Amino acid sequence: MNVLKQDTDQTEAEKNITVQTSRFGEIIVDKERIISLLTPFLGFPESTRFILKAHSPKSPFMWLQSLDNPQLAFVVLPAALTGLDFRPEIPRQILKELLITADNDKDILLILTIPKNNPQEMTANLLGPIVLNSRKKLAVQVVLDPQKYDPCLRLFPAK
Numbered sequence: 001m002n003v004l005k006q007d008t009d010q011t012e013a014e015k016n017i018t019v020q021t022s023r024f025g026e027i028i029v030d031k032e033r034i035i036s037l038l039t040p041f042l043g044f045p046e047s048t049r050f051i052l053k054a055h056s057p058k059s060p061f062m063w064l065q066s067l068d069n070p071q072l073a074f075v076v077l078p079a080a081l082t083g084l085d086f087r088p089e090i091p092r093q094i095l096k097e098l099l100i101t102a103d104n105d106k107d108i109l110l111i112l113t114i115p116k117n118n119p120q121e122m123t124a125n126l127l128g129p130i131v132l133n134s135r136k137k138l139a140v141q142v143v144l145d146p147q148k149y150d151p152c153l154r155l156f157p158a159k
Contacts, residue, residue: 022071023063024053034067035132038097038140047072050139064109064130079108079129082155086110088144090131098133098140107132113152120156127151 016028035050047066055061060081066072079086086108100106109130115121126149132139 017067019067020070021065021073023073024065027053027065029067033137035064035137035139038138041141044069044072052076061112062109064111075112075114076109076130077112077124079110082110082124084126084153086126086129088126088129088142088149090142094131094140094142098131098138099136100131100133105133105135107134112155122155123152124155125151126153 015032016030018026018028020026029051033051035052037048037050040046040048044066047068049067050064051067053063053065055063055075060077062076062078064074064076088108090106095106098106109132110124110126111128111130113123113125126144127146128141128143128151130139130141
């Protein structure tokens, strides 16, 4: 009986990794949830492995936490939850690299900037969204047309 339990524990241990982060402390990550960034974010060449972590159970916000750099995490929001009609045309080459063959494989995440003590000033980067193949766990940040998309779009109206 103990031998069986040891085998099960070993299998569970092999499925997970433990990562120390600056925001969340030590977290245990299921290896199947790791998102591979095909091209690193500008300025962070060492960070290609990420996970999405919910901000809280009822919040639409998530953290895109680097597994390679414990200090690096971005607040993101699925573009579909913004109320914006944001459906950029993603270049075919990128869809091919991400192995996206159907629209339901594709998620678009927006990186947010939330000023400390002033969340009403929150902005979303529409110019550089993250395109994610949610099934294959592959992602890339795309740079869209700056004539069409704002890198700092306010999500709440100015007072």
